[in-house]
Amino acid sequence: MDLELTGKSVFISGSTAGIGFGVARTFLKEGATVYLNGRTESSVAKAMAKLKASFPDGIVYGIAADFSDGESVRSLLRQLPDIDILINNVGTYSAQSFFETTDADWQQQYEVNVMSGVRLARHLLPKMMEKNWGRILFVSSECATLVPADLIAYSASKAALLAVSRGLAQLTKGSGVTVNAVIPGSTMTEGAEQFLAHFAQKENKTVQEAEIHFFEETRTASLLQRFASVAEIANGIVYFSSPLAAATNGAAIKLEGGSTGGIL
Ligand SMILES: NC(=O)c1ccc[n+]([C@@H]2O[C@H](COP(=O)([O-])OP(=O)(O)OC[C@H]3O[C@@H](n4cnc5c(N)ncnc54)[C@H](OP(=O)(O)O)[C@@H]3O)[C@@H](O)[C@H]2O)c1
Structure with missing residues (x-):
C-alpha cells in the first residue's frame, strides 16, 4: 500500500528513542522528510546518524528542545519550518504513590505530556488550516482509561490529551486537516x-x-x-497520519491489544 507520504514533512516530539524513533523510521521508509527531536544536541545527532545509516537517501533534520522547559520550546517553535504532519509523541511518567506525588511531579508530567502538544498545535494548526491539509496525532496511552493506582498523574495527563485532541478536531470541520489520538498499550x-x-x-x-x-x-x-513491538505501534501512527486516513478525524484509536476492554 502506498501511504502517499513522499515529500510530506513530519515533526515528531521525543523521537531519538522508543516509539518516536520507530515512527521516524517508518516515515522515512515511506519517503517523508523527518524532523527528529530529543533534549540534547548529542542525542539528536546520534539518532540522526542511526537513521542516515539505514536510509542514506532519507531526509532527516534534528531540533534539540526540552519540552519541560518553556524557553527551549519557544526556541524550537522559532526554528520549525512548514510541517505537514505533527506527531505529539513525547511523554514522561513517574510511577509512585499518589500521596508522594508532589505538585512539581504533577506539573512536570502535565507540562511535558500535555503542554508540548498544545504549544505545537497552537503554532502549526493555523498554517495547516491555511493550506487546507495537515495531520496532528497525539500519542495517549492505555493508562488514560486503566488509570493504574501508581500512575495517576501520568494517566490524568494522557486523558487530558484525548480531550485536547477531540477539541482541536472540531476546529478542522470541513477542511482537509485531521486531528486524532492513538492509545498504545505496553510497548x-x-x-x-x-x-x-x-x-x-x-x-x-x-x-x-x-x-x-x-x-x-x-x-x-x-x-x-x-x-506490542515498536514497529506495530509506529505502523498504526503512520497510517493514521497519512493522506489515506482522511476519513478518520476526532478519533481516539486503540492500539492497546484490547487492554481497555469494551467494543468502542
Ligand atoms: N512505551 C510504552 O509502553 C507506552 C505505552 C503507552 C503510551 N506510551 C506513550 O508513547 C510515547 C512514547 O513513549 P516511549 O516509551 O517511546 O518513550 P521513551 O522511550 O521514554 O522516550 C524517549 C524519547 O523521548 C525523548 N524525551 C524525553 N523527555 C523529553 C523532553 N522533556 N523533551 C524532549 N524530548 C524528550 C527522549 O529524548 P532524549 O533522551 O534524546 O532527550 C527520547 O527521544 C509517550 O507519550 C508515552 O507516554 C508509551
Whole structure:
C-alpha cells in the first residue's frame, strides 16, 4: 500500500528513542522528510546518524528542545519550518504513590505530556488550516482509561490529551486537516526492555517469564498478552497520519491489544 507520504514533512516530539524513533523510521521508509527531536544536541545527532545509516537517501533534520522547559520550546517553535504532519509523541511518567506525588511531579508530567502538544498545535494548526491539509496525532496511552493506582498523574495527563485532541478536531470541520489520538498499550521500547530485565533479575526469572508475569498480574485484561513491538505501534501512527486516513478525524484509536476492554 502506498501511504502517499513522499515529500510530506513530519515533526515528531521525543523521537531519538522508543516509539518516536520507530515512527521516524517508518516515515522515512515511506519517503517523508523527518524532523527528529530529543533534549540534547548529542542525542539528536546520534539518532540522526542511526537513521542516515539505514536510509542514506532519507531526509532527516534534528531540533534539540526540552519540552519541560518553556524557553527551549519557544526556541524550537522559532526554528520549525512548514510541517505537514505533527506527531505529539513525547511523554514522561513517574510511577509512585499518589500521596508522594508532589505538585512539581504533577506539573512536570502535565507540562511535558500535555503542554508540548498544545504549544505545537497552537503554532502549526493555523498554517495547516491555511493550506487546507495537515495531520496532528497525539500519542495517549492505555493508562488514560486503566488509570493504574501508581500512575495517576501520568494517566490524568494522557486523558487530558484525548480531550485536547477531540477539541482541536472540531476546529478542522470541513477542511482537509485531521486531528486524532492513538492509545498504545505496553510497548517493547528500550525502557520496557530495561524494566523487564530489572524485574526478571529481582525475581530470579527469565525476561520471557517476567513478560508473562506482567500480563498475568498487571495488564490482566490485555488480549494481546505480550508487549506490542515498536514497529506495530509506529505502523498504526503512520497510517493514521497519512493522506489515506482522511476519513478518520476526532478519533481516539486503540492500539492497546484490547487492554481497555469494551467494543468502542
Ligand atoms: N512505551 C510504552 O509502553 C507506552 C505505552 C503507552 C503510551 N506510551 C506513550 O508513547 C510515547 C512514547 O513513549 P516511549 O516509551 O517511546 O518513550 P521513551 O522511550 O521514554 O522516550 C524517549 C524519547 O523521548 C525523548 N524525551 C524525553 N523527555 C523529553 C523532553 N522533556 N523533551 C524532549 N524530548 C524528550 C527522549 O529524548 P532524549 O533522551 O534524546 O532527550 C527520547 O527521544 C509517550 O507519550 C508515552 O507516554 C508509551
